[in-house]
Amino acid sequence: MLRWLTAGESHGPELLAILEGLPAGVPLSLDDLRTDLARRKLGHGRGARMKFEQDELTLSAGVRHGVTMGSPIGIRIGNTEWPKWVEVMSPEPVDPAVFDTGRGAKLTRPRPGHADLIGMQKHGFDDARPVLERASARETAARVALGAIAKRFLAELGITTLSHTLAIGTVRVPDDAPLPAYADLAAIDADPVRVFDAETSAAAVALIDEVRKSGDTLGGVTEVLVWGLPPGIGSYVQWDRRLDARLAKALMSVQAIKGVEVGDGFETTRRPGTAAHDPLYVRDGSIVRSSDRAGGIEGGMATGTVLRVRAGMKPIATVPKALHTVDVATGQDAAAHHQRSDVCAVPASGVVVEAMVALTIADSILEKFGGDSVAETKRNIESYLESIPPLLRTSHVSVSESELQAGPVDETPMGDSLSEWRV
Numbered sequence: 001m002l003r004w005l006t007a008g009e010s011h012g013p014e015l016l017a018i019l020e021g022l023p024a025g026v027p028l029s030l031d032d033l034r035t036d037l038a039r040r041k042l043g044h045g046r047g048a049r050m051k052f053e054q055d056e057l058t059l060s061a062g063v064r065h066g067v068t069m070g071s072p073i074g075i076r077i078g079n080t081e082w083p084k085w086v087e088v089m090s091p092e093p094v095d096p097a098v099f100d101t102g103r104g105a106k107l108t109r110p111r112p113g114h115a116d117l118i119g120m121q122k123h124g125f126d127d128a129r130p131v132l133e134r135a136s137a138r139e140t141a142a143r144v145a146l147g148a149i150a151k152r153f154l155a156e157l158g159i160t161t162l163s164h165t166l167a168i169g170t171v172r173v174p175d176d177a178p179l180p181a182y183a184d185l186a187a188i189d190a191d192p193v194r195v196f197d198a199e200t201s202a203a204a205v206a207l208i209d210e211v212r213k214s215g216d217t218l219g220g221v222t223e224v225l226v227w228g229l230p231p232g233i234g235s236y237v238q239w240d241r242r243l244d245a246r247l248a249k250a251l252m253s254v255q256a257i258k259g260v261e262v263g264d265g266f267e268t269t270r271r272p273g274t275a276a277h278d279p280l281y282v283r284d285g286s287i288v289r290s291s292d293r294a295g296g297i298e299g300g301m302a303t304g305t306v307l308r309v310r311a312g313m314k315p316i317a318t319v320p321k322a323l324h325t326v327d328v329a330t331g332q333d334a335a336a337h338h339q340r341s342d343v344c345a346v347p348a349s350g351v352v353v354e355a356m357v358a359l360t361i362a363d364s365i366l367e368k369f370g371g372d373s374v375a376e377t378k379r380n381i382e383s384y385l386e387s388i389p390p391l392l393r394t395s396h397v398s399v400s401e402s403e404l405q406a407g408p409v410d411e412t413p414m415g416d417s418l419s420e421w422r423v
């Protein structure tokens with residue numbers, strides 16, 4: 001079992017994270033984590049803080065000479081903004097005058113859509129500061145660092161993960177646009193909004209600029225793709241073992257994510273059964289699917305084809321054209337608290353969602369295959385794949401109906417396709 005926790009406030013000294021249960025023998029460098037931390041800060045529409053705050057990374061435990069040891073991994077990400085917040089966020093009591101003006105002034109005009117008001121009710125605060133400090137998506141830096149480790153482990157098993165932006169506000173990648181391949185990751189990261197379609201990207205950038213000028217904010221949709229999964233991780237036998245349920249929980253836990261779809265998701269509900277599923281055929285010695293509508297999960301288990309999940313993010317709640325609220329210090333109508341903030345963080349949310357998918361998949365892999373070293377996990381996967389009876393073996397690549405019809409009559413004996421697996 002893999003487990004992980006984070007701690008830390010948005011303007012505190014640092015974020016902390018612990019990852020426990022990762023096998024020994026996973027090669028891991030600080031640069032693996034730094035690369036993903038840098039990806040999370042990018043995206044047209046991010047606020048000023050992304051430009052001046054650095055993520056000061058330390059790997060404090062669990063890694064020796066560039067390889068995991070099987071012990072808990074400890075991560076520290078220093079907030080370089082901390083010197084400005086030492087008094088406001090001090091763990092020791094400070095002069096109460098700090099709370100009269102400036103940074104320390106009490107926040108009593110809760111932002112609709114953020115955690116401010118309910119957090120104050122729940123914890124008995126007369127100031128939204130302690131709420132927003134932890135509700136803030138600054139915490140996602142810690143999750144992305146954890147996810148980078150999970151991805152490194154998965155890469156050792158031949159499993160690769162990619163995220164990309166599908167929609168920003170009303171601008172959306174056309175339904176018939178081709179899916180990106182893992183090789184397209186660098187191009188996606190180089191795009192200002194992480195969209196794998198030049199026309200859609202330009203339209204999304206223009207929309208963000210327009211919305212920024214009008215003092216508004218935007219949400220959107222991201223998609224994560226995972227290649228190389230062994231079939232059968234997850235389970236149909238109990239609600240909390242289902243892979244789709246675990247992914248939905250992981251994705252919904254990301255700040256501002258309001259919806260999750262697996263495969264064609266809600267679109268599937270509008271189709272008849274004959275056009276909603278992925279029919280099976282025999283091709284080149286194994287069972288192939290003629291489409292990928294299910295997104296690589298059937299009955300709560302990975303099918304072994306590409307996994308495809310989507311996360312929908314609501315628009316940023318700190319709207320510059322401030323929303324109507326109430327000043328809870330006076331009981332009067334007011335405009336919601338607003339300082340700097342992101343206009344659109346959908347590209348960054350994709351990197352966060354990708355991290356949560358990687359952690360969830362790594363956990364499911366370890367649940368089925370175990371292993372105290374990555375070599376042991378690998379062996380267990382290989383022997384499981386070997387044990388699948390020839391007539392039950394499936395291909396991890398789908399082939400379209402038209403290709404299947406055009407193709408030659410298949411003479412390959414069933415079960416000869418195991419070499420396709422990249423473990």
Ligand SMILES: Cc1cc2nc3c(=O)[nH]c(=O)nc-3n(C[C@H](O)[C@H](O)[C@H](O)COP(=O)(O)O)c2cc1C
Pocket residue numbers: 047113114115135136137140254255256257316317318319340341342343345348349352
């Ligand atoms: C990467 C990322 C960046 C975000 N940046 C901001 C921001 O600058 N301002 C803001 O008000 N909300 C921002 N949010 C969203 C808030 O964290 C979120 O709206 C808040 O936690 C309440 O949403 P919830 O109801 O889903 O928890 C961001 C979210 C993510 C994932």
Ligand SMILES: C=C(O[C@@H]1CC(C(=O)O)=C[C@@H](OP(=O)(O)O)[C@H]1O)C(=O)O
Pocket residue numbers: 010047049050135136137138139140141255339340341342
């Ligand atoms: C700091 C990060 O995101 C922050 C997430 C966030 C929020 O309310 O979620 C609000 C903003 O913080 P601030 O109000 O201090 O400008 C973002 O900058 C980050 O992603 O590293």
